[in-house]
Amino acid sequence: MPTMPEGDYAPVPRQGWWNRNWKWAVPVGCLSLMGSCVCFAAIAIGYGYTSFRDMGAYTDALAQAQDDPQVQKALGSPFKPGFPSNTQVSTTNGRTHASFVVPLDGPKADGTLHAVADKDGESWTFRTLYVELADGSRVDLLDAEAPDDDAPGALPEDAAPEEPDDDVEPHAPEAPLPPPEKKPGHESDIDL
DSSP, X not given: OOOOOOGGGSOOOOOOHHHXXXXXXXXXXXXXXXXXXXXXXXXXXXXXHHHHHTSHHHHHHXXXXXXXXXXXXXXXSSOEEOXXXXXXXXXXXXXXXXXXXXXXXXXXXXXXXXXXXXXESSSEEEEXXXXXXXXXXXXXSSOTTOOOTTSTTOOOTTOXXXXXXXXXXXXOOOOOOOOOOOOTTSGGGOOO
């Protein structure tokens, strides 16, 4: 019978796979899990952005902003939409409500498109639609009867001047301005 060596000459028992490979398996497993979560999030965000971009409220709002001469003048043409933010879309009882903000990047300046719209049926109705410019001013895209910058105070061709209502009380005349203050030591200060 063969005898087994003892002491320093004894064979070391073979370790299992996990004991031999855990130093690289743990980091690779963690990175794989994180990578799959990032990929899933990117796919979800991309799908959400694509479906939002194809939504009628977004395309209608962007088309109105691109067709508006005041926005073109302020931002330059052509301007490009950025990634929408503050988007909220909800549907309740067949009625869809959308609210979103889209940054606009133009050659002259940047702006921000703000929109709030409702869809009841097939078409979108905007409650709020304006472009906020970098200087803080706003261009209201719902105000279709705004006078042109070239002719201040001019009415559009198809708009007639408003007729006063007979039922409305006429405005009271404005109070007269107080006399200018007199400076002491001038001849005009003497009252007779």
